[in-house]
Amino acid sequence: MAEKLTDLDLLATFLEIYRGGSITAAANRRGLTQPAVSGQLARLEKELGEPLFVRGGRGVTPTARADELARRVGSHIDQLRTALDPAPAVEATVRVGGASEFMTVRGLAALAPLTRRGLRFEITLGLANDLLAALRTDELDVVLSAVRPGEGFTAAPLTDEEFLLVGPPLLARTVDQELLARDPARALEHLPLVAYSDDLPIIRRYWLSEFGERPKNPTAVVVPDLRAALAAVVAGAGVSALPRYLTESALTAGAVELLHHPEVAPLNTLYVVTRGATTPATDLVVEHLRSRDWGVL
Known part of the structure; x- marks a missing residue:
């Protein structure tokens, strides 16, 4: 049984690396040291007999084998986490806007863990100025913007x-x-x-x-x-x-x-932007995104 639990631990670490694109971010989210996360990844790659990531100066890039493994085990690991997660559920829909490139490659992976808390997301892809205009007219709740907004918005730096x-x-x-x-x-x-x-x-x-x-x-x-x-x-x-x-x-x-x-x-700095009175669900999204170790993108 202990060996099976260890295997699940390796897969959980793999998913954090895969979704965050960084061993550092995975270590922070797992509460482990970077050498420990690197060691777990090395063990999993040894068991599989092939690499899962290409290491780079600013993070890691998944291989085709990693894409396949994430598709196969991701939902199962998430369900196990949900069953053991003591955090209270937040049943709400949050409307998030962002650039299509950033949201596809990094943004959606960052938001995905919150779906296990009960959050539902409606994503709008577009240009920063258009998304900020939609936020101003209350069509969106949160915008991840590559443009620093003017007056009337609350903006916090997210990453560069x-x-x-x-x-x-x-x-x-x-x-x-x-x-x-x-x-x-x-x-x-x-x-x-x-x-x-x-x-x-x-x-x-x-x-x-x-x-x-x-x-x-x-x-x-x-x-x-x-x-x-x-x-x-x-x-x-x-x-x-x-x-x-x-x-x-x-x-x-x-x-x-x-x-x-x-x-x-x-x-170029990316900002997480809200406007006016926020909800607990919106606050949860902003806090979650700001606590993430994005590194330099």
Whole structure:
């Protein structure tokens, strides 16, 4: 029986790593040290005979085997936790808005544990300004925003997105490294861009922050989804500035390369935003999200 309980413990730790994308976050949520969590993961990977995650500088990326294992055991482990969880149930619906990329890759995984407490979520995906407008008109309860809201909102910093300038290996080879060291904007200006929109909001911010000028590059692809932008970059259409949490797996696999190495990486703060009087359910969501160890995304 003890061996079976230990196996369940390993799976519970695996799920925390999988859902949080970080061994540090899993250690905090499990109440264990990082070496203990790493040891449990190593034991599970040894039992399975294959790796479950690709280790990176800012966290871990699940393998296909990890995706399969999470699908098979996730709901069962959650049911066991619910049966043993002493926390009171909170029967309520919370309407949460966020960017589709962040919510898909990190946000929904962060909210999922609260469903075991009885919370139900209605998720709206969209642009920050549109979501904040919906919050102002009481169509949403909580917004995870990449834009700091103005007056009338209550906003707390959640985590920071780190942006990387990446391109496919073939395009990376065309960059003059000596010129890049002297005049990076000029060294990169022949590279076509893959942008989120025609006004190049993320790329323009990167160029102004790092090079002190606007990009003069031609635009090859405009697509309003950062995951699709990454796919276009991997396919060789151009280069783009993208959040680390989206690009880490492609970097590890060698599908894209860093084109620029800033002394301090450009960051963008994400906020958890509410407005007016809140409910216990909304407060629970905000507290849960703020207590999470997100690291730098």
